Amino acid sequence: MLKTGSCFFLLLFSASSYAAVPSVKVLIAKSLKRVVVEGMDLEKTIHTQHKKQQYSGRKTIAFNCNPSASKTKSQMPKNPLLVASLSSPTGLVSWGKHKYQGELQLLTNPGQESCDLVNLIPMENYITTLLSKEMNGTWPVEALKAQAVAARTYAYDRIKKGMGFDNPDKLYHLESSEKDQVSGTFHDITQKTLQASRETSGMILVGPSGKIAPAFFHSKCGGKTFRPDQVWGGVEEGYRSVNCTFCQKTGMKDWNYQIKGQKLTSMVDQVLKRYYADEIQGTDVKLMPDSLANSELRMYVGDRLHIIKKSYLRNLAGRELLPSNNFIMSMKNNEFMVKGQGYGHGVGLCQLGALELAKRGYDYRQILSFYFPRHQLKKAY
Ligand SMILES: [Zn+2]
Structure with a gap:
């Protein structure tokens, strides 16, 4: 049973100033033949021509990603390439019905003769949209905070492992899909997701040795969680299988x-x-x-x-x-x-279990210490 006061996280503060908030490059769409972007006072950078252009007022810009209409196949670059970036001083750029914070980036996808679309977005803005997709923007805030820490840790780990924050060669860090984690758009932000991000800003999970933990999560464990090695074969330090009875009454039936x-x-x-x-x-x-x-x-x-x-x-x-x-x-x-029983891979945080724990009055530190008993919280920035 989870006991009140079982939390023994150390919050490691450093006297030195924190690192800057990193930005995440999230792949939001693949294999597009045509991309239409819209926004106020758009700034467009065409990287292949080192050209920058500013538009005043509302502007719609269309990109044709089908080489047969513009270039021959042999003229297409062989590797994915950052072609264009679009941002707006209002902070929002639209792609179809979806509005995004940060920057939209267009990559060539030569193998498929099409474009991929990436959203370059500050980490905390990313977290505020993601919580509505990976959980629900109306859930108790302590459950959302636990999810925020797990999702931020996952993204931070991907950025670090990927090659560092500033390496322009990595065209994106993760996908908005079940492969990584599903993020949303500007419309997915709620008061609670903003609060959950703000109150855990920069917090990540580290393993017993102090290394960033790839913090996994899933929908419903159905009774117990798994260690990563039980599911994927790779060993990640600090994980334990824990018995969770908290998700049993909600979600997918047995x-x-x-x-x-x-x-x-x-x-x-x-x-x-x-x-x-x-x-x-x-x-x-x-x-x-x-x-x-x-x-x-x-x-x-x-x-x-x-x-x-x-x-x-x-x-x-x-x-x-x-x-x-x-x-x-x-x-x-x-x-x-x-x-x-359950739904998902079963490793790490059980989301429906976290929901029930939050309803019973547990805070996000207690929720995280239940599912990640050997990990610690650390402020990364
Ligand atoms: Zn569970």
Whole structure:
């Protein structure tokens, strides 16, 4: 059980001045044939020609990203290239119905003969839009603050790992998608997301050694969280699997269905080929007793024992078939039963658990110390 007062984070203050607030380059759209940007008093920089231009009043600027209409394929640059940047003194630039703070940047995507769109945005503005997408802008502010720290840590880690804040070669740091984390637009900002960002500004999680922790989060753990090595194989310091009962009454209901033997054998064969450089010999499958404590399935095919990560099976089966990695599989005759709970990869912060904890009066430090018991909070800027 989580106990009040279990928080033992050290807030590490330094007497020296903090680093400047970093900006994040977020990939917001891919493979566009045409990009139309609009804004007041727009400033346009065409990087390929070192040209800057200022427009007064409202202006719409269209970019054609289809080389067949302008250039031949051979004239297209071979590597992605920053072509143009657009910003406005009002702070907002529109792409279609979406308004963005910061700068919109157009990259060539030569492989697909199209453009990618990047939003260069100060970290805290990024966090204020993201909270409405990754959580909900109306949730209790302490849950949003816990999410703000986790998301900021994730982005900060990506920027640092990527190559440092100022390296212009890295055209973006992360994607606005489930691959990284989903960010929103200016319209996703609420009073609460502003408050959550302001009251945790610059705070990130570090591991026991003081290194930035890649802070992972997911929708609903369904009963317990996983360590990164149980799901992805890589070891990240400080993570523990924690029992979480707080998400059980909300979100996706527990799931329970059958998989035909033939279908499971075929999925297992694909997992073995993709992740273990192995393959199934034969069709006679016998599943060893499984439990929720196991992050791996053990099965005999013929007389060979195969041990496969449940998360690898989920990667292959997809989220509709296996919504989480928190499942148990059993065998009856030639049918396989799958029973599971939760939604998402299960590593780190459980968002629905954080919601319930905030409703019960826990603050964001206590929420984070529950899901990241060995990590500490640090003010990065
Ligand atoms: Zn949970």
